Amino acid sequence: MKVLVVGSGGREHALAWKLAQSPKVQVVYVAPGNGGTALDKRLQNVPLTDPEVLAAFVEREGVAFTVVGPEAPLAAGIVDVFRARGLRIFGPTRAAAQLESSKDFAKAFMHRHGIPTAYYKTFASAADAHAYIDAQGAPIVIKADGLAAGKGVVVAMTLEEAHGAVDMMLADNKLGDAGARVVIEEFLEGEEASFIVMVDGKNVLALATSQDHKRLLDADAGPNTGGMGAYSPAPVVTPALHARALREIILPTVRGMEKDGIPFTGFLYAGLMIDPEGNLKTLEFNCRMGDPETQPIMARLKTDLVDVMEAAVDGKLDQIELDWDRRTALGVVMAAFDYPENPRRGDAITGIPAETDDAVTFHAGTTLQDGTLRTSGGRVLCVVGLADTVKAAQKNAYAAVEQIRFDGMQFRTDIGYRAIKR
Ligand code: AMP
Ligand code: GLY
Secondary structure (H helix, E strand, O other): OEEEEEEHHHHHHHHHHHOOOOOOOEEEEEEOOOOHHOOOOOOOEOOOOOOOHHHHHHHOOOOOOOEEEOHHHHHOHHHHHHHHHHOOEOOOOOOOHHHOOOOHHHHHHHOOOOOOOEEEEOOOOOHHHHHHHHHHOOOEEEEOOOOOOOOEEEEOOOOOHHHHHHHHHOOOOOHHHHHHEEEEEEEEOEEEEEEEEEEOOOOOEEEOOOOOOOEEHHHHEEEEEEOOOEEEOOOOOHHHHHHHHHHHHHHHHHHHHHOOOOOOEEEEEEEEEOOOOOEEEEEEEEEEOOOOOOOHHHHHOOOOOOHHHHHOOOOOOOHHOEEEEOOEEEEEEEEEEOOOOOOOOOOEOOOOOOOOOEEEEEEEEEEEEOOEEEEEOOEEEEEEEEEEEEHHHHHHHHHHHOOEEEOOOEEEOOOOOHHHOO
């Protein structure tokens, strides 16, 4: 069978890599893909992004089903376009994707359905937002309502930063429409974890637990990024916490969406904040898998992903049980020069080791130009190591990282430190 993965990042490479391992699969198309998906003989890049054009391609090629990686095509309605043509696709509709594409929608939804989250208010007027910040004090968190490619959240430790964020979004319009409204919310403290499940409209299937590192520099210092590394499982998510996250956040969300007339299908990712007493709050929803969380998660999945996806598309997730490699998988992101500010493109990449049973490299911002692999985005690679302990998985990942070279490469040297401390 032929299947299609939409997207071009490390998450999509990992999904395509896993789908290609299925004996049922003849080819995995990746649209548009990257240098790594171009190099893998079982995968085939397709230079298309427009949903209607992709749907026509799927019809022409007889693609059995499509999996969507990133939020942008979901928020633009790719699932609606495919479904209208009777094509099988896994992801949320445009309306359901608002859980990620509008912070105000997500907060109002959580409020309405009693799902724990930080206290908040939404503003379109800069003057009102400034007055609210003065009344609340710092620290406080300012979030652009819309999708802003990771630039829409300012965790302000001072009033000055908070006012600056409001001016940037509401007065100076730096984020365009995405920042035309802002959500201002209470600052939460604790440890974050990513809780990712698959939803088929009714049934929920939890994936293995994971945790990522959002800050650029070691010891979680420096600016926020899309994620500099991730590992699975995440020991912070104990079995008790896992059950609470399902009961208090995921199930009420799935039921709430159904009740509101916009049933959720697709990957649902709740960013959790776990306070020192072990209580949970929802930081955010994503309507897709995490990147880089997907890379270690896929590295551990033993079940045939084709079976899982077909069950998901057909509303039969209750018939699937996932089988995981018991080892820890730990992924280190190698980023381009000047990421996240202004990542440089075009640097030649060498030394990526061949895949082994305990290390695999997924590509993100790479492109293959006349046989040379070059950087083409902020996060360039995610190098995943597998082993029986977090420490040994870390060692395997960094052993592979050490072999890879490109000018200006940046990576953290401490991915997994929280899990090792436990
Ligand atoms: P979000 O895109 O909403 O998850 O925000 C990005 C990052 O900002 C999160 O992963 C947290 O590290 C941080 N953050 C978001 N909301 C809060 C909050 N209410 N309190 C503290 N940190 C937050
Ligand atoms: N790693 C965080 C995200 O995918 O949103």
